[in-house]
Amino acid sequence: MTTRITLMSYRVLSHTADTGIEATGDSLSSLVTELATGMFSLVATIEPSAAVRWTKVRVESATPEDLVVDTLSELVYLSEIEDLVFCAFKVDSSRGALAISVEAGGVPVAAVEPSGPPIKAVTYHQLVVEEREDGWYGRVYFDV
Amino acid sequence: MITPAKIEAVEYRRISDVVWELAPFGAMTVPGRIFASQTLMDLVLLEHATAQVANVAQLPGIRRASFAMPDIHWGYGFPIGGVAATDIEADGVVSPGGVGFDICCGVRLLASNFTEADFNSHRERVMRNLDQSIPRGLGKGAIAPGDLVPEVLARGAGAALEAGYGWEEDLERCEEHGTSAGADPKTISDHAIARGGGQLGSLGAGNHFLEVQVVDEVHDSNVARAFGLAEGMLVVMLHCGSRGLGHQTCTDQLRAMGPAMSSYGITVPDRQLACVPVRSPEGDQYLRAMAASANFAWANRHVLAHAARLAFAESFGVSPEKTGMRLVYDVAHNLAKIETHDVDGRATELCVHRKGATRAFGPGHPDLPEDLRATGQPVLVPGSMGTSSWVLRGVVDNPAFFSAAHGAGRVMSRKQAKGRQPGSRVRDQLEAEGISVRPGSIRLLSEEAPYAYKDVDEVVDVCARGHLAAKVARLRPVGVVKG
Numbered sequence: 328m329t330t331r332i333t334l335m336s337y338r339v340l341s342h343t344a345d346t347g348i349e350a351t352g353d354s355l356s357s358l359v360t361e362l363a364t365g366m367f368s369l370v371a372t373i374e375p376s377a378a379v380r381w382t383k384v385r386v387e388s389a390t391p392e393d394l395v396v397d398t399l400s401e402l403v404y405l406s407e408i409e410d411l412v413f414c415a416f417k418v419d420s421s422r423g424a425l426a427i428s429v430e431a432g433g434v435p436v437a438a439v440e441p442s443g444p445p446i447k448a449v450t451y452h453q454l455v456v457e458e459r460e461d462g463w464y465g466r467v468y469f470d471v
Numbered sequence: 472m473i474t475p476a477k478i479e480a481v482e483y484r485r486i487s488d489v490v491w492e493l494a495p496f497g498a499m500t501v502p503g504r505i506f507a508s509q510t511l512m513d514l515v516l517l518e519h520a521t522a523q524v525a526n527v528a529q530l531p532g533i534r535r536a537s538f539a540m541p542d543i544h545w546g547y548g549f550p551i552g553g554v555a556a557t558d559i560e561a562d563g564v565v566s567p568g569g570v571g572f573d574i575c576c577g578v579r580l581l582a583s584n585f586t587e588a589d590f591n592s593h594r595e596r597v598m599r600n601l602d603q604s605i606p607r608g609l610g611k612g613a614i615a616p617g618d619l620v621p622e623v624l625a626r627g628a629g630a631a632l633e634a635g636y637g638w639e640e641d642l643e644r645c646e647e648h649g650t651s652a653g654a655d656p657k658t659i660s661d662h663a664i665a666r667g668g669g670q671l672g673s674l675g676a677g678n679h680f681l682e683v684q685v686v687d688e689v690h691d692s693n694v695a696r697a698f699g700l701a702e703g704m705l706v707v708m709l710h711c712g713s714r715g716l717g718h719q720t721c722t723d724q725l726r727a728m729g730p731a732m733s734s735y736g737i738t739v740p741d742r743q744l745a746c747v748p749v750r751s752p753e754g755d756q757y758l759r760a761m762a763a764s765a766n767f768a769w770a771n772r773h774v775l776a777h778a779a780r781l782a783f784a785e786s787f788g789v790s791p792e793k794t795g796m797r798l799v800y801d802v803a804h805n806l807a808k809i810e811t812h813d814v815d816g817r818a819t820e821l822c823v824h825r826k827g828a829t830r831a832f833g834p835g836h837p838d839l840p841e842d843l844r845a846t847g848q849p850v851l852v853p854g855s856m857g858t859s860s861w862v863l864r865g866v867v868d869n870p871a872f873f874s875a876a877h878g879a880g881r882v883m884s885r886k887q888a889k890g891r892q893p894g895s896r897v898r899d900q901l902e903a904e905g906i907s908v909r910p911g912s913i914r915l916l917s918e919e920a921p922y923a924y925k926d927v928d929e930v931v932d933v934c935a936r937g938h939l940a941a942k943v944a945r946l947r948p949v950g951v952v953k954g
Contacts, residue, residue: 339886341884341886341887342545342884343518343520343544343545343881343882343883343884344544344545344546344551344881345546345547346884346885346886370609389730393726393729396726397726400722400726403718404662404665404666404719407666407715408665408666408669410610410611412609436609436610436611437610439609440912440914441608441609441676441912441914441915442914443885443915443918444609444676444677444885444915444918445609445675445676447572447573447715447718448572448718448719448721448722449722450547450548450572450743451547451548451725451729451741451742451743451745452546452547452548452741452742452743453547453741454742468547470547470571470572470573470718471677471885
């Protein structure tokens with residue numbers, strides 16, 4: 328028997344009422360991928376390969392912080408109206424440093440056993456998105 | 472920004488039995504005032520909420536103090552349990568973060584003609600009917616159709632009433648009569664309408680619930696009678712808000728407000744505190760959008776109460792009218808409102824932010840319905856799942872712009888709570904205590920376990936000792952429908 332170990336570059340942050348995620352990435356777009364993965368992992372634990380429906384969103388923002396919050400907020404919106412919990416992300420940043428396209432794949436809510444409450448919104452509280460010597464770092468708190 | 476590390480070095484002192492003051496320092500223009508017993512204060516100091524009280528005390532135009540109710544805990548930007556009033560004439564600001572994402576989240580309490588014995592003899596049927604008729608949890612599900620949303624945004628619970636939900640008398644016992652003034656549906660984005668379209672008449676998840684409770688202990692029988700309550704009466708309490716529509720509206724408004732701040736020369740210690748003058752195009756835009764979202768929330772609770780009446784009527788084989796499930800009161804705990812208060816001896820028009828704090832008007836307030844003007848406003852304080860909830864009343868000498876606690880207040884993170892016991896054990900314990908539980912998700916039940924919250928009785932005690940509100944009745948849960 329082999330055990331597959333998934334190396335995650337995000338971490339769940341404790342908060343009295345809500346929850347946060349901090350993550351790292353080689354680039355801003357990979358940071359967005361990690362934060363999005365971490366955010367939906369709060370709702371349910373689903374393997375990326377389980378995605379059965381895909382949807383796409385384009386986001387353009389003024390700053391890296393805004394790009395992160397705007398993209399995650401769009402994914403929260405899409406998740407709610409499409410009735411999906413996302414578990415896989417393909418991010419394309421070829422249009423510019425502060426413009427990305429995200430293809431998000433998910434599983435219908437009805438097929439998911441939730442591990443946490445749904446994400447209501449992405450907050451700016453103690454938001455950090457910065458480029459460091461070893462890559463990008465981000466910290467985001469969510470209202471749940 | 473005042474960081475948690477800095478706050479430890481700052482002096483706070485107990486200025487009365489249950490009031491602690493944080494003296495102004497740095498950019499604070501008013502003190503912080505926290506209502507807490509020694510036990511509750513010890514819990515407050517374990518987290519970052521005190522720093523958030525200090526941050527709010529820096530908002531332009533803030534008056535008197537940055538208040539924290541006894542159920543205060545760490546929020547985002549504002550603390551949960553925070554009250555801040557800004558002077559509109561003095562370029563006082565409005566901050567969406569001072570309202571929160573769940574705009575007009577609140578509590579609704581219904582009386583009934585039933586007793587605990589009635590409930591016990593129909594328990595399974597009542598819980599099954601509530602389980603089936605109250606949409607909740609992850610995903611779509613609503614009682615009312617999405618095409619009602621545009622009318623609801625404009626007219627709140629009144630639009631739901633016209634569509635056949637609820638009773639006309641409900642509007643009289645709802646804060647703002649279930650319709651927030653100044654609502655402008657045009658300020659609500661297509662994204663928000665899309666989210667709200669499938670959610671009108673739904674609880675949501677997390678700490679939202681419908682509870683069947685018994686009036687267990689009456690502390691003021693005259694006031695209880697005026698509220699329509701009596702010892703032994705079965706009641707129904709609902710806790711929910713404006714759902715995805717409100718969450719999206721706050722997201723939209725925060726996004727727009729961030730860049731606008733610089734044009735007014737405003738800087739804030741935490742971007743979640745983004746704010747603009749109340750009297751500015753952006754401030755006006757926010758208040759109109761907030762009011763439209765509040766209308767969704769009033770209507771949401773109105774529609775859910777309608778469903779609860781039908782569930783009880785079917786369970787007991789009577790008409791909804793025969794259930795006697797009259798509205799005791801519906802009050803919000805996440806709103807910013809334009810109110811006139813005395814500040815330093817002068818009647819001052821203020822924008823009062825209550826984020827996880829309940830409005831608590833005292834006797835004689837002109838905004839109260841005539842039959843409640845002598846008693847003061849009902850203040851509804853839900854406890855944690857499995858513990859008591861309280862009905863209080865507003866008092867005339869409330870020092871915090873007529874505000875009181877909104878619940879027990881979390882003391883443990885969701886992760887900590889989940890790690891302590893599985894949801895199935897939490898359910899078994901509640902059932903063993905005579906509380907029937909119908910969770911949206913059994914796994915999430917553990918996040919809302921009683922030990923994740925402060926002792927609501929102590930929170931209410933501090934409300935009473937701090938002249939925030941007076942005790943009327945304690946309610947004991949017998950059935951929980953959890954989001």
